[in-house]
Amino acid sequence: MANFKALPIAAAVVASLAAMSASAVEFHGYFRAGFGLNVDGGSQVCYGNGGPASHVVGRLGDECDTYAELSLSETVFEKNGESFSVHTLVAYGTQEGTTDLRGNSWQSVSDKNGGADGPWSGQRLSFREAYGKYKMKSGTELWAGNRYYGRKDVHINDLYYVNGSGNGAGVDNIKAGPGTIAVAVRNTKWHDVSGKADGNQPYATTPQLDLRYNGLGLGSAGALSLIAMFGKADLSDAQKDATTQYNDETGVQLTAEHSIALLGGFNKVVAQYSTEGYAWSGYGMNNHLGDGYNIGGYDNGGDTQLGRKSWRLIDFGLVKFGKKVDFAYMALYSRLDNPGSSKKGDRYGVTLRPMYKWNDTMSTQLEVGYYSAEDPWNSDEFNMNKIALAQTWSPLQNGGFWARPQLRVFVAQYGGDDAGQNGWEGFIIDKADTMVGAQVEAWW
Amino acid sequence: MKECVLLLALALLSGCAMILGDVQPEIPDRDEALVRLEATAPCCQLLSELKYSVLEKGFDGRIFIDGSEPTFDFKTGRSFVKAFRIPDPRTGYGIVIESLLWNDQFFAPQLVVLNRSFQAVELIPPSAFTYMPAEGMDGDRLQYTLNLPPESGAAYLLLTTTTEALAGSTQYIHPARAYAKAQSLADPGVPDPYAQHSPVGVVELEIGGAYITPQADQKDFVESWLTSFWGTDAAETIKPSVADAEASARAVPDSSSPVIAPAAVAATATTAVAAAPAGSMLAETEALYNDMITKAVAARDIDKALKLVEEAERAGSASARPLFVEQVKTLK
Numbered sequence: 001m002a003n004f005k006a007l008p009i010a011a012a013v014v015a016s017l018a019a020m021s022a023s024a025v026e027f028h029g030y031f032r033a034g035f036g037l038n039v040d041g042g043s044q045v046c047y048g049n050g051g052p053a054s055h056v057v058g059r060l061g062d063e064c065d066t067y068a069e070l071s072l073s074e075t076v077f078e079k080n081g082e083s084f085s086v087h088t089l090v091a092y093g094t095q096e097g098t099t100d101l102r103g104n105s106w107q108s109v110s111d112k113n114g115g116a117d118g119p120w121s122g123q124r125l126s127f128r129e130a131y132g133k134y135k136m137k138s139g140t141e142l143w144a145g146n147r148y149y150g151r152k153d154v155h156i157n158d159l160y161y162v163n164g165s166g167n168g169a170g171v172d173n174i175k176a177g178p179g180t181i182a183v184a185v186r187n188t189k190w191h192d193v194s195g196k197a198d199g200n201q202p203y204a205t206t207p208q209l210d211l212r213y214n215g216l217g218l219g220s221a222g223a224l225s226l227i228a229m230f231g232k233a234d235l236s237d238a239q240k241d242a243t244t245q246y247n248d249e250t251g252v253q254l255t256a257e258h259s260i261a262l263l264g265g266f267n268k269v270v271a272q273y274s275t276e277g278y279a280w281s282g283y284g285m286n287n288h289l290g291d292g293y294n295i296g297g298y299d300n301g302g303d304t305q306l307g308r309k310s311w312r313l314i315d316f317g318l319v320k321f322g323k324k325v326d327f328a329y330m331a332l333y334s335r336l337d338n339p340g341s342s343k344k345g346d347r348y349g350v351t352l353r354p355m356y357k358w359n360d361t362m363s364t365q366l367e368v369g370y371y372s373a374e375d376p377w378n379s380d381e382f383n384m385n386k387i388a389l390a391q392t393w394s395p396l397q398n399g400g401f402w403a404r405p406q407l408r409v410f411v412a413q414y415g416g417d418d419a420g421q422n423g424w425e426g427f428i429i430d431k432a433d434t435m436v437g438a439q440v441e442a443w444w
Numbered sequence: 445m446k447e448c449v450l451l452l453a454l455a456l457l458s459g460c461a462m463i464l465g466d467v468q469p470e471i472p473d474r475d476e477a478l479v480r481l482e483a484t485a486p487c488c489q490l491l492s493e494l495k496y497s498v499l500e501k502g503f504d505g506r507i508f509i510d511g512s513e514p515t516f517d518f519k520t521g522r523s524f525v526k527a528f529r530i531p532d533p534r535t536g537y538g539i540v541i542e543s544l545l546w547n548d549q550f551f552a553p554q555l556v557v558l559n560r561s562f563q564a565v566e567l568i569p570p571s572a573f574t575y576m577p578a579e580g581m582d583g584d585r586l587q588y589t590l591n592l593p594p595e596s597g598a599a600y601l602l603l604t605t606t607t608e609a610l611a612g613s614t615q616y617i618h619p620a621r622a623y624a625k626a627q628s629l630a631d632p633g634v635p636d637p638y639a640q641h642s643p644v645g646v647v648e649l650e651i652g653g654a655y656i657t658p659q660a661d662q663k664d665f666v667e668s669w670l671t672s673f674w675g676t677d678a679a680e681t682i683k684p685s686v687a688d689a690e691a692s693a694r695a696v697p698d699s700s701s702p703v704i705a706p707a708a709v710a711a712t713a714t715t716a717v718a719a720a721p722a723g724s725m726l727a728e729t730e731a732l733y734n735d736m737i738t739k740a741v742a743a744r745d746i747d748k749a750l751k752l753v754e755e756a757e758r759a760g761s762a763s764a765r766p767l768f769v770e771q772v773k774t775l776k
Binding site: 027028029030069071089129147148150151152153155162214215223225257259261264265266268318323395397399400401402403405443444 | 473544545546547548578579580581583618619620622623625626627628629630632633634635637646
């Protein structure tokens with residue numbers, strides 16, 4: 001009964017220390033690492049990357065880099081239902097691409113070209129998140145800084161079909177009807193198109209507006225998310241005076257996404273329409289739609305983006321068949337309307353990753369992929385296929401397909417026709433068609 | 445080169461074979477386990493007839509409840525039972541119990557603490573367990589921290605579940621959402637699934653020798669890790685007592701449940717020890733208290749009577765409580 005007397009005091013102590021107890025650091029992160037060999041000799045060759053082009057036939061056995069993200073966040077103030085938090089995320093990695101650039105243990109992860117090549121160089125050692133957030137009593141959040149914003153991905157292809165990351169500010173979680181509204185602006189950069197006409201402007205600038213309506217529930221029929229983005233190049237006078245070879249039209253990006261729970265997992269259907277500076281990222285399995293705005297110039301040969309439109313339809317998800325089988329899948333169809341070309345561009349692909357769980361830690365995963373691209377400017381079709389087999393180990397009872405950390409030993413067989421587009425004849429036709437290796441992937 | 449690859453493949457395959465051989469007990473599916481539970485006649489009528497295994501201090505591992513255990517008909521229904529003996533109760537125990545999400549199902553534990561004569565001294569229902577979402581390298585789990593101080597009289601611990609719990613389920617965070625959080629992705633908008641409660645499952649036990657602060661009150665991993673470098677500051681030193689206070693605060697309003705939060709037990713016990721030894725009171729004062737208790741009960745002011753009993757006991761009265769009980773019995 002002495003407890004009763006102690007209670008008011010205890011309550012007072014708890015209340016006075018509430019601000020302190022809010023100071024827990026949140027630690028999240030990701031990494032992947034490993035090695036691979038080419039059966040024909042030499043090191044592993046990879047056909048996709050998580051950058052401009054995703055892994056079109058699946059990422060299993062197609063990752064030639066070491067990569068890590070470390071994220072630390074802390075709620076620094078909490079009172080009367082309001083809070084302020086700070087968030088950071090740094091990323092490290094060896095260069096990612098077709099060539100395996102993983103070196104020895106002491107290898108630096110910084111880009112050998114430094115930042116001189118453009119706004120993406122040096123990305124393998126970068127400060128990806130540094131932002132602050134003010135959460136109001138109503139749940140509405142005000143944020144500013146540099147952050148990963150509302151990214152949406154297909155994990156098995158490392159495809160970011162929406163990526164609103166960058167330097168910006170916004171208001172999130174504004175309650176409106178059945179769902180919430182999010183508004184953000186961000187300032188994105190592209191290669192300088194003016195030939196260094198303005199000494200103070202190393203890049204071309206495009207501000208973007210990002211509007212989202214999230215969580216429109218349809219009851220048992222799932223839920224809808226709607227996204228609209230707008231961008232227009234904003235060059236300095238000196239840059240504008242020096243060139244007209246860039247896209248100065250307002251680009252629009254529209255995305256509708258439907259999510260529904262299905263067979264112990266989920267299914268998502270994504271429909272996208274992208275114009276002008278968004279069209280290229282929204283075409284085929286091009287990546288990171290929204291974290292940049294392509295105004296042409298530089299390595300794209302002038303204002304080729306002008307008047308472009310692209311459509312993309314993606315269906316992907318994960319389902320379970322009994323206790324033993326998890327099945328991840330992705331199917332995509334995309335079309336490009338390219339002014340000046342007589343034919344339309346068509347790209348489509350399918351990636352399937354079934355997984356069989358042998359026991360509580362070990363599973364076998366198979367990944368099968370096919371991808372085809374018939375672009376307006378190429379007379380021949382590019383196509384590629386893959387079949388990869390991996391033995392994997394992870395604490396499976398906690399999530400099957402999603403269970404990490406995961407250790408894997410893989411063998412991957414590639415085939416297809418490069419049609420002279422990537423200089424891969426020597427690879428996927430005969431020289432680099434079988435890869436073996438081991439990898440670890442973790443997130444927390 | 446091809447030979448190297450072959451050798452590598454062989455080495456890896458032999459590794460697979462070795463790991464394939466290391467198989468854990470198979471946990472049957474809920475439906476199958478329910479049938480098995482129904483079909484398994486109770487092993488015994490008395491708790492003393494159960495087979496007890498020793499709960500060693502320092503044990504930190506998994507207990508597999510796979511349906512091969514004996515069953516017992518508790519008041520809360522029939523359950524498979526894992527029975528443990530606490531070898532040296534007088535030294536005090538702190539036990540962290542975590543039931544793991546296993547094949548999308550949860551074993552919702554009920555803990556029964558028995559004294560030396562196999563009488564229940566504490567009952568922790570499934571509802572007292574807290575759902576902890578997967579974080580870091582820990583999966584989704586139901587967690588409870590059981591502290592058994594030397595005064596608790598605990599001699600045995602039963603790991604069981606209840607018929608009521610078996611009808612229920614626990615909603616857990618969809619792994620796709622946990623993945624999105626880890627990768628700073630937009631929330632995928634996928635509904636969180638429900639894990640049905642099963643008569644079987646996997647429980648992690650961590651047996652410590654002293655009071656354990658419930659994990660819900662603990663600092664974050666990183667913070668405690670950083671603290672190990674930077675040392676503790678004033679706030680850290682205050683922390684354990686705050687945890688106690690919070691635990692008591694939580695325990696008190698929940699008077700409808702038979703659960704006694706560990707911290708509350710500890711606090712009560714400590715108070716008892718701090719009080720004057722029973723029987724050390726002056727006869728005059730004792731008579732005075734007893735008179736006041738009698739009058740309070742007669743006036744049906746039980747609250748006041750109880751407070752007087754406690755005050756008298758703290759001052760060393762041995763007769764206050766028996767007198768109170770007697771007086772209450774005379775009430776009609």
